[in-house]
Amino acid sequence: xxxxxxxxxxxxxxxxxxxxxxxxxxxxxxxxxxxxxxxxxxxxxxxxxxxxxxxxxxxxxxxxxxxxxxxxxxxxxxxxxxxxxxxxxxxxxxxxxxxxxxxxxxxxxxxxxxxxxxxxxxxxxxxxxxxxxxxxxxxxxxxxxxxxxxxxxxxxxxxxxxxxxxxxxxxxxxxxxxxxxxxxxxxxxxxxxxxxxxxxxxxxxxxxxxxxxxxxxxxxxxxxxxxxxxxxxxxxxxxxxxxxxxxxxxxxxxxxxxxxxxxxxxxxxxxxxxxxxxxxxxxxxxxxxxxxxxxxxxxxxxxxxxxxxxxxxxxxxxxxxxxxxxxxxxxxxxxxxxxxxxxxxxxxxxxxxxxxxxxxxxxxxxxxxx
Amino acid sequence: xxxxxxxxxxxxxxxxxxxxxxxxxxxxxxxxxxxxxxxxxxxxxxxxxxxxxxxxxxxxxxxxxxxxxxxxxxxxxxxxxxxxxxxxxxxxxxxxxxxxxxxxxxxxxxxxxxxxxxxxxxxxxxxxxxxxxxxxxxxxxxxxxxxxxxxxxxxxxxxxxxxxxxxxxxxxxxxxxxxxxxxxxxxxxxxxxxxxxxxxxxxxxxxxxxxxxxxxxxxxxxxxxxxxxxxxxxxxxxxxxxxxxxxxxxxxxxxxxxxxxxxxxxxxxxxxxxxxxxxxxxxxxxxxxxxxxxxxxxxxxxxxxxxxxxxxxxxxxxxxxxxxxxxxxxxxxxxxxxxxxxxxxxxxxxxxxxxxxxxx
Numbered sequence: 001x002x003x004x005x006x007x008x009x010x011x012x013x014x015x016x017x018x019x020x021x022x023x024x025x026x027x028x029x030x031x032x033x034x035x036x037x038x039x040x041x042x043x044x045x046x047x048x049x050x051x052x053x054x055x056x057x058x059x060x061x062x063x064x065x066x067x068x069x070x071x072x073x074x075x076x077x078x079x080x081x082x083x084x085x086x087x088x089x090x091x092x093x094x095x096x097x098x099x100x101x102x103x104x105x106x107x108x109x110x111x112x113x114x115x116x117x118x119x120x121x122x123x124x125x126x127x128x129x130x131x132x133x134x135x136x137x138x139x140x141x142x143x144x145x146x147x148x149x150x151x152x153x154x155x156x157x158x159x160x161x162x163x164x165x166x167x168x169x170x171x172x173x174x175x176x177x178x179x180x181x182x183x184x185x186x187x188x189x190x191x192x193x194x195x196x197x198x199x200x201x202x203x204x205x206x207x208x209x210x211x212x213x214x215x216x217x218x219x220x221x222x223x224x225x226x227x228x229x230x231x232x233x234x235x236x237x238x239x240x241x242x243x244x245x246x247x248x249x250x251x252x253x254x255x256x257x258x259x260x261x262x263x264x265x266x267x268x269x270x271x272x273x274x275x276x277x278x279x280x281x282x283x284x285x286x287x288x289x290x291x292x293x294x295x296x297x298x299x300x301x302x303x304x305x306x307x308x309x310x311x312x313x314x315x316x317x318x319x320x321x322x323x324x325x326x327x328x329x330x331x332x333x334x335x336x337x338x339x340x341x342x343x344x345x346x347x348x349x350x351x352x353x354x355x356x357x358x359x360x361x362x363x364x365x366x367x368x369x370x
Numbered sequence: 371x372x373x374x375x376x377x378x379x380x381x382x383x384x385x386x387x388x389x390x391x392x393x394x395x396x397x398x399x400x401x402x403x404x405x406x407x408x409x410x411x412x413x414x415x416x417x418x419x420x421x422x423x424x425x426x427x428x429x430x431x432x433x434x435x436x437x438x439x440x441x442x443x444x445x446x447x448x449x450x451x452x453x454x455x456x457x458x459x460x461x462x463x464x465x466x467x468x469x470x471x472x473x474x475x476x477x478x479x480x481x482x483x484x485x486x487x488x489x490x491x492x493x494x495x496x497x498x499x500x501x502x503x504x505x506x507x508x509x510x511x512x513x514x515x516x517x518x519x520x521x522x523x524x525x526x527x528x529x530x531x532x533x534x535x536x537x538x539x540x541x542x543x544x545x546x547x548x549x550x551x552x553x554x555x556x557x558x559x560x561x562x563x564x565x566x567x568x569x570x571x572x573x574x575x576x577x578x579x580x581x582x583x584x585x586x587x588x589x590x591x592x593x594x595x596x597x598x599x600x601x602x603x604x605x606x607x608x609x610x611x612x613x614x615x616x617x618x619x620x621x622x623x624x625x626x627x628x629x630x631x632x633x634x635x636x637x638x639x640x641x642x643x644x645x646x647x648x649x650x651x652x653x654x655x656x657x658x659x660x661x662x663x664x665x666x667x668x669x670x671x672x673x674x675x676x677x678x679x680x681x682x683x684x685x686x687x688x689x690x691x692x693x694x695x696x697x698x699x700x701x702x703x704x705x706x707x708x709x710x711x712x713x714x715x716x717x718x719x720x721x722x723x724x725x726x727x728x729x730x
Contacts, residue, residue, distance in 0.1 A: 001645050004652060010711035017712075041655075047714025109400045118580055224712070340722045341408055351655060361716040 007223030008046075016228040017051040023235040030056040031187055032234060033324055035177060036194035037064030037352025038222055044361035046224040056231070059324035060354035062176045063194050065141045066093045067322065067346045067353045068277045069169055072308035074099040077138045077167040078107060080303045081114075086134035088114045089123040093350050094140055098343060100310055120152040120166070127156075127164035136299050138167050144196040146170040146288060147261040150268035153294050165299040168290050171275065173197045174205050175286035179277075181213045185325045190234045192227065193219035195249045200265075202257025203247050210243040221249040268294055278312070278346060279319030318345035321354055328355040335359060392420045406616025406662070407721030411625070431550075432612065433477035435543070442545075444479035446470060447538040453531050455502065457576040459568070459587030462535055463505030465664060468592050469615070470539040471515060475594040476611035476667055478549045478601075479541030484510060486520035486537050491530040502533060513592050515539075546601040551629040553609040556700040559676035560634060561669045563596045563683050564589065564691045566619055567647040567661035575650070582653065584646040591665035595686045600669060603682035607675030612668045617721040620659035620706060622668055624720040627704045634706045636696035636718075659708070660721045670698060 024030070034040055040060045043049065049058065062068055074097055081088035088104065095105045095116055108114040113133075117123050120137045127135035139149045149166060156164055173194055180186060193206055198219040209217045216237040220230035230248040237244060247253055268291060275287030290298035299305075312318055315333055320326035328334055328347070338344040340356050347353035351360070394416030402409040433446035450466045471481040486506065490499065510517050568589040575582055593613055600608050614622040619641075623634050636659075643658045651658050665688075671679045676694055683692035705717050 001648055001652075004648075008712075013712040045716060047710065047716040050714045051712070105400060105402070106398075109398050122579075224714075341402075360719055360722075 004223065007221070007225040009225065013051070013224050013228065016225060016232060019232050020051075020056070020228065020235060021053055023232065023239060024053050024056060025239075026053075026055065028055065030189050030235070030238070031059055031324075032056065032190050032192060032231065033059040033061045033180070033188050034192040034220075034227075035061035035063045035173065036192075036197065037061075037067065037350065037354075038196065039192055039194070039220065039227065040064070040354050041352045041357050042222045042224070042227060044357040046227075047361070048224060048227060051228070052231075059188065060321070060328075060357075061191075061324060062180065062277070062280060062322050063142065063173060063197070064347070064350050064352040064354075065145070065169075065171065066097055066350035067318070068171060068176070068279065069094075069097065069140060069346060070276045070278045071097075071099060071310040071312070071346075072276075073167075073169055074104075074138075075101070075308040075310065076305050077136065077169075077299070078104065078112070079306055079308075080167065080299055081134075081136045082107075082112055084134045084136075084303065086113070086136055087126060087130065088112065088136055088138060089117045089126065090114075090138035091118075091140060091145075092116050093352075094138060096343065097346055097349050100308070120149050121155065124152050124156055124159075124161060124164055127161050128159070131163055134163050134165070136165055136167055138169070140169045142171055142173050142194070142197045143200045143265070144194075146269065147200060147258075147264050150261075150264040153268050153290070153297055154264065156297055157294065162296065165297050165302055166290060167299040168269075168288060170269065170288040171277070172286055172288065173201070175283050176277065176280065177206075177209060179280055179283050179286075180323060181209065181215070183323055185323065188215065188324070189238060190216040191218075192230050192234070193217045193245070195219060195221050195226075195252065198247075198249065198253040198257075200258050200261050203245050203253065203255050204257070206245045210245050214243045216243050216246070218246045219249050219253050221252065267291075276309075279322035281319075313344055316345045318347050321345075321347055328358040331355070392417060402722075404616075405721060407621055408719075409722075410617075411720070431477060432473040433479065433541075435477070442543040444474050444477040444541045444543060445539075446473040446477070447536060448473060449534065449536040451531065451534050452573065454573075454576055455498065455532055457588055458572050460590030460664070461502060461505050462533060463502035464509045464590050466535040466537045467506055467509040467513075467515070468590055468664060470537040471513065471541075472593045472613040472665075472667075474539050474541035475592070475597045476549070476613050477541070477543075478547035478597070478611070479543045480598070481513065481515045481539055481541045481592075481594060483516045483518045484537050484539045486517055486535065488520070488522045489530050489534040489536075490522065490524045491532050492524055492527045494532050499533065502535075506535075509592075513594065544598070544601050546605045547597075547608055548606055549608060549611050551610055551626055554626065554630050554632065554670050554698055555609070555672070556632060556698050557673050558609055558670045558698040559673055559694050560623070560636065560696040560698070561671055561676065561680055561683065562614075562619065562642065562693060562695050563593060563667045563669075563689055564665075565642040565644045565647070566614070566663055566666060567643060567651065567658040569615075569664040570618070570661035571647045571650045573662075574654075580654070582650060584650060586644070586646045589663055589665035591688065593665060593667040596667045596683050596689055596692075599682035599686050599689075600671070600679045604671055604675035604679040607672040608669055608679060609672065610670040614663050614666060614668050616662050618658070618660040618662055619668055620657065620718045621720045623706045624718075626670070627706055631702055631704060633699040633701040633703050634696055635699055635715075636706065636708045638708050638710045640693050640695045642691045642693050642695075657718065659718055673697075 123137040269288040317331040347355040433444040
C-alpha cells in the first residue's frame with residue numbers, strides 16, 4: 001500500500017533503530033515528549049519502545065483532544081441538546097467519554113437522540129434533512145479539525161440553514177506546549193511535534209520552543225519510520241548542542257502551513273480569553289470560540305449554557321499523566337477502576353489517549369491473571 | 371428420543387447446583403453488548419448463562435453437543451439483523467444460512483438441517499422478501515442442507531429494519547474431528563482460511579456513512595469445505611476451530627487463551643489482509659484483526675499436522691490465501707500478541723465497544 005508500506009520497511013526500521021542506538025550517550029537519560037495523541041497511539045501500535053534503548057524515554061503529551069476536554073463541557077453540550085429536543089452529533093471518539101449522567105453512548109441507549117458523524121458536514125446534512133429539529137454538532141479537536149468546522153459554518157451560512165449550531169470546544173496546541181514548558185515539573189529534553197496540526201499551522205509557530213526554551217522540536221509523521229527518523233533528528237540536535245525546529249513530515253506539512261485553512265479559521269473563529277483543559281487547568285487564550293459574524297450558529301450564544309464544572313475523581317491522576325509526570329500504569333485507578341470499557345478519565349477513552357494506548361497494547365497482564 | 375447429559379438447555383430444573391451467579395451489573399443493554407467483544411461476553415456469562423440455566427461445565431462454544439439415539443449431533447442457533455439487507459457479496463438470506471452452518475462446521479459437524487424464523491416489518495416489499503427467501507433457499511440447497519421448518523411473524527412498521535432472520539441448525543459430528551479449547555497445546559499452529567476483514571469493511575462501506583469506495587465483497591460463504599478438507603488431512607490433530615465473526619480474529623483468539631490459560635503469538639506479516647481492507651482500517655483507525663468475517667475458519671492444529679492442514683485448505687477453491695498466522699505459546703499470561711517483521715511486540719485484546727454496528 002502506497003505511503004504506508006515504504007514507511008514500515010523492516011530493514012530500514014532496523015537500520016534506523018541502530019542509528020538511534022549509535023547516537024545515544026549511554027550515560028545520559030533522554031526524555032522526549034510526543035505532543036500528539038496520534039503519535040502516542042502509533043508508538044504503542046507499532047511497539048516502537050521495543051526498538052529504543054532503555055535510557056530513551058518517550059513521554060506522552062496533551063495532544064489528544066478528547067483527553068483534555070473537561071467533563072463539564074460534555075454535560076453542557078448534552079443538556080442543551082436534550083433541552084431543545086434536538087439531535088446531538090459528534091465524532092466517534094466522544095461517544096464513550098463519561099459525562100456526569102453517562103457517556104453519549106449511554107445517553108443514546110436511554111433514548112436521547114445522539115448520532116455519531118464522521119464530519120461536521122454530515123451533521124449539517126442531517127439538519128437539512130430534518131428541518132423541524134435542531135442539530136447540535138459538538139465540535140472537538142485541535143487545529144486539525146477546526147478547519148472542517150469552519151467550512152461547515154461557511155456552508156451553513158451559504159445555504160441559510162438555521163436549525164443547526166456548533167458547541168465549540170476547539171483548542172490550540174501552542175498554548176498547551178507553552179503550559180508544559182512553564183510547568184514546574186518540566187524535565188523534557190525535546191519534542192516530537194504534532195503532524196496533523198502542523199499540516200494546518202505549519203512549523204513557524206513552534207520557534208519559541210527552540211528560541212526561548214532551548215528545546216529541539218521535530219514535526220513528525222505517524223508511521224514507524226517517521227517517528228524513528230524524527231528521534232534521529234532530535235538526537236543529532238542534542239548531540240550537537242543545537243535547538244531548532246525541523247520538519248520530518250515535509251511530505252504533508254508545509255513550513256508556512258495551509259493558508260486557505262488558516263484563512264477559514266480566522267474568518268469563523270476568535271480567541272477565547274481562557275478555557276479549561278482537563279488535567280492542565282485554565283489556560284488563557286488557548287481555545288477558539290465562534291466569532292460574532294457566525295453568532296447565530298453558536299450554541300453557546302444561542303442557548304443557555306448551564307456551565308457545569310465537574311471535578312475529576314480524586315484518585316484519578318489524569319493531569320499528571322497528561323503532563324508527562326506520571327506513566328499511565330502508575331495511576332492508582334489504571335486497569336482496575338479505569339479501563340477502556342469503563343473509563344474514569346478521558347485518557348482511557350480515546351485510542352489516542354496515553355492510558356488507552358498503553359492498556360490496549362502493553363498492559364493486560366494484571367487484569368487477566370486476576 | 372433420549373437426550374444425553376451434554377445438552378446444556380436440559381439442565382433447567384430448579385436448584386441445579388452448578389448454576390452460576392448473576393454478575394452483570396450494567397444498568398441497561400447497549401449496542402456494545404451485541405458487538406461480540408468484552409461487553410457481549412460479560413452479558414452472556416454474567417446474566418444469560420446464570421438465569422437461562424445453561425450448563426457452565428464447559429467454556430461457551432459455537433454449538434451444543436447432543437447424543438440422540440446414539441448419534442452425535444451439534445445444535446445451534448443464530449440471529450441475523452444486518453443493515454443493509456443486501457451488500458456486495460451477499461445478503462441477509464445467504465448470511466442466515468451460512469452463519470448457522472458455519473457455527474456447526476467449526477464445532478466439527480456436517481450441517482444437515484435448518485429451521486428458519488422470519489421477523490418481517492410491515493411494509494417490506496414482497497420483491498425484497500422474495501429475493502431473500504430465494505437467496506436463503508439456494509444457499510441451503512447448494513450445500514445439501516434441508517430447510518425443514520420455521521416460523522413467520524410480522525411486526526409493526528418501524529420495528530425490525532425490514533427483516534430479521536433467525537436460523538437454528540443441526541449437524542452430524544464428523545468422527546474424524548474432536549475440537550475443544552482444552553485440546554489446544556503449546557506449540558500448536560494457528561491457521562486461517564483466507565483474507566480477514568472483508569465482511570465487516572464491506573458492510574461499513576455499504577452503509578454509505580463514510581465516503582469511501584472500494585472494490586470489496588463480503589466473504590459470506592460456507593466454511594464446511596475447509597473443515598472437511600482439514601478433517602481429511604489432519605483429523606484429530608485439528609484441536610480447535612472458530613468462525614471469527616463479530617469481534618474478528620483477535621476476539622476469537624482472546625477467548626481461546628482465556629479459556630485455555632495459554633498465550634498466542636501472531637506473525638503480523640503472515641496474516642492475510644486485502645489492501646482494500648488495510649486501507650479502510652488505516653483511515654478509520656480500526657484493526658483488521660477486530661473486523662468481522664462471515665466465511666473464514668480459524669483453526670488451531672498440532673504443529674506436525676499444520677502444513678498438511680494448510681495444504682488441504684489451500685486446495686479448496688477460495689482457500690488459496692489460507693495461511694499459518696501464529697503459534698500457541700506456553701506462557702500463562704493469556705494474551706494474544708502480534709509480532710511485527712521488525713521485531714516489535716504488541717498485545718491485541720478483545721474488541722472493546724462497537725466499531726461497526728449491526729454487521730450480521
